[in-house]
Amino acid sequence: MLDLLTIGELSVRSGVAPSALRYYERLGLIRADRTGGNQRRYARAELRRVAFIRISQQVGVSLDEIRAALDSLPEARTPSPQDWARLSADWxxxxxxxxxxxxxxxxxxxxxxxxxxxxxxxxxxxxxxxxxxxxxxxxxxxxxxxxxxxxxxxxxx
Structure with a gap:
């Protein structure tokens, strides 16, 4: 759990309000593990996903399209530069x-x-x-x- 971020830490690091992070999680854009006390804990890799979401929104990509793009990324490993290049080529x-x-x-x-x-x-x-x-x-x-x-x-x- 030491390498995981709380919602507050993710918010500060990403510049995204906790309410938006909870919304992104509800939409399936980001993932959190839960502690025994049901508190969210985010892997540091979620910072990249949040940055991707924010930048995509800035250029007019809908959250549905962002979800489809993120769903195409591998869950078992950190996305590679080739994964990100493929997404950017699509847009x-x-x-x-x-x-x-x-x-x-x-x-x-x-x-x-x-x-x-x-x-x-x-x-x-x-x-x-x-x-x-x-x-x-x-x-x-x-x-x-x-x-x-x-x-x-x-x-x-």
Whole structure:
């Protein structure tokens, strides 16, 4: 038990609130052993899983997808660099699409972020009389057009 972390220690080390750790455990994202007094004890390897969960959430990966990814990791051994590389390769397209959208947002809205849209003639989002409604919902001038491959953008949800 000396090499195991209490929920408080895991919280401090990971920067994640104990309530979130309990929630992650309920979802099966992390695992804890129990003491005779029913207190949680976490293996140090759970720190890596919590870090993976947090970073994955930051790039828009759902908890269901995170669980599926973590379920593909070996339980009997610490995940290898190859295991983590496989997971990152699976999400590379999503990250590339998110980067593309963020760069487009930065470049197209550079002149109007925070300005209150002073120029409707130059605004990258201006859609007079909803002319783009037939192309689908959302910001059609920023999101992929129906003729473009919608798969990466759809996976960002």
């Amino acid at each position: 590379r397209g999503r990250l590339d699409e998110k980067i593309r959208l963020l760069a487009k947002l930065r470049d197209d809205l550079d002149g109007c972020i925070g300005c209150g849209c002073l120029s409707m003639q130059r605004c990258a989002l201006y859609n007079p009389e909803d002319a783009l409604a037939g192309e689908g919902p959302g910001a059609r001038l920023v999101l992929p057009r129906p003729t473009e491959d919608p798969t990466p953008a759809a996976s960002l949800a």
